[in-house]
Amino acid sequence: MLSERRLEVLRAIVQDYVGTQEPVGSKALTERHNLQVSPATVRNDMAALEDEGYIAQPHTSAGRIPTDKGYRLFVDRLAGVKPLSKPERRAIQNFLEDAVDLDDVVSRTVRLLAQLTRQVAVVQYPSLTRSTVRHVELLLLAPARLMLVLITDTGRVEQRMVDCPAPISESSLADLRARLNSRVVGERFSEVPRLVQDLPESFDQEDRGTVSAVLATLLETLVEETEERLMIGGTANLTRFVHDFPLTIRPVLEALEEQVVLLKLLGEAKDPGMTVRIGHENAHEGLTSTSVVSVGYGSGDEAVAKLGVVGPTRMDYPGTMGAVRAVARYVGQILAES
Numbered sequence: 001m002l003s004e005r006r007l008e009v010l011r012a013i014v015q016d017y018v019g020t021q022e023p024v025g026s027k028a029l030t031e032r033h034n035l036q037v038s039p040a041t042v043r044n045d046m047a048a049l050e051d052e053g054y055i056a057q058p059h060t061s062a063g064r065i066p067t068d069k070g071y072r073l074f075v076d077r078l079a080g081v082k083p084l085s086k087p088e089r090r091a092i093q094n095f096l097e098d099a100v101d102l103d104d105v106v107s108r109t110v111r112l113l114a115q116l117t118r119q120v121a122v123v124q125y126p127s128l129t130r131s132t133v134r135h136v137e138l139l140l141l142a143p144a145r146l147m148l149v150l151i152t153d154t155g156r157v158e159q160r161m162v163d164c165p166a167p168i169s170e171s172s173l174a175d176l177r178a179r180l181n182s183r184v185v186g187e188r189f190s191e192v193p194r195l196v197q198d199l200p201e202s203f204d205q206e207d208r209g210t211v212s213a214v215l216a217t218l219l220e221t222l223v224e225e226t227e228e229r230l231m232i233g234g235t236a237n238l239t240r241f242v243h244d245f246p247l248t249i250r251p252v253l254e255a256l257e258e259q260v261v262l263l264k265l266l267g268e269a270k271d272p273g274m275t276v277r278i279g280h281e282n283a284h285e286g287l288t289s290t291s292v293v294s295v296g297y298g299s300g301d302e303a304v305a306k307l308g309v310v311g312p313t314r315m316d317y318p319g320t321m322g323a324v325r326a327v328a329r330y331v332g333q334i335l336a337e338s
Contacts (some may be wrong), residue, residue, distance in 0.1 A: 023063020068279030114234025119311035251286030272296030
């Protein structure tokens with residue numbers, strides 16, 4: 001365990017390096033920060049921090065920069081994340097409140113996160129597996145062709161075509177719509193198969209084939225792999241940090257194009273807490289020079305998806321964590337009210 005004084009020196013090095021992008025020397029630390037110790041003591045503390053792997057000397061200059069291990073300790077020992085100002089919070093709320101549907105909410109959230117943090121923003125769509133049914137609509141397009149519209153509590157809308165084995169009347173369709181909704185509205189998607197399994201048997205023989213076709217389409221919708229959708233924005237922000245990436249920024253950009261990689265970066269949606277992965281803690285080789293800050297969001301107590309940002313390890317962690325957390329909270333409120 002580091003002494004409180006050495007932890008204070010590490011904090012000062014992180015803050016200065018993030019702010020200036022220049023390796024930090026002992027003279028600069030004593031001039032900029034009220035460390036209340038002599039320059040010689042600061043030099044000794046820096047030597048100890050270097051020996052323990054918290055800071056490193058990038059070249060023969062006197063300055064030091066934080067390592068992944070140093071950033072990790074800095075984040076773990078943060079007294080608190082940087083709160084957003086009242087105007088910032090009001091701007092977030094006003095910007096997100098004007099969204100017209102879920103796609104618009106996600107799109108606005110990506111743009112907002114990228115602007116607030118000046119990093120790459122990643123937002124996962126709410127997962128069907130962690131949602132509940134708000135309504136199932138059935139629309140007659142032709143005598144034997146229907147459109148099934150599934151609406152979730154998070155505002156997600158899924159549309160599917162259903163080809164029926166025989167024509168169905170408007171009255172039979174209305175009956176099916178009513179009975180189906182009476183069973184599934186307000187229920188978790190994981191419960192739907194059990195709740196509808198005997199529904200065809202309650203209909204006349206001539207309608208059972210159509211009821212079975214509708215249920216098959218509904219259940220297929222619940223298990224489709226395409227449900228894990230993402231939106232990404234602000235990739236151009238990385239060009240501001242080209243000096244933070246060794247050799248080239250290309251591996252980072254290539255990794256960000258892979259949806260599977262991004263989903264793994266965000267982590268399990270069921271874990272709503274703040275996650276910060278720094279440098280080599282990111283398993284993907286192309287992202288070992290980046291940090292990922294993510295948190296869950298949802299319309300209730302449980303997270304239905306994740307959002308976060310990707311940027312260089314030389315990141316304003318308190319400010320970024322505060323922005324990500326605030327945006328997630330507002331998105332959750334909007335989904336709850338939608």
